[in-house]
Amino acid sequence: MFCDDGNRVSVLYFSQDPATGTVSGRGMANTGEIVEGWSGEHVLEFFRDGNPAAEAVMQCGDYSIPLS
Numbered sequence: 001m002f003c004d005d006g007n008r009v010s011v012l013y014f015s016q017d018p019a020t021g022t023v024s025g026r027g028m029a030n031t032g033e034i035v036e037g038w039s040g041e042h043v044l045e046f047f048r049d050g051n052p053a054a055e056a057v058m059q060c061g062d063y064s065i066p067l068s
Helices: 043-048
Strands: 009-016 023-029 034-039 057-060 063-066
């Protein structure tokens, strides 16, 4: 993922939730920060069920962009 301010992140997805189909992964931003990401058509259901108790966002300049 790339942002207008030059931030970027790469994530490798390695597991899939059987109930929602959401995939989970980890990666690194160009700043060296370790990130965790989730993706899927039903990712909001995945978070509503409490798996995981986290907020999926990427900081792009002044904005927090939800990852989906």
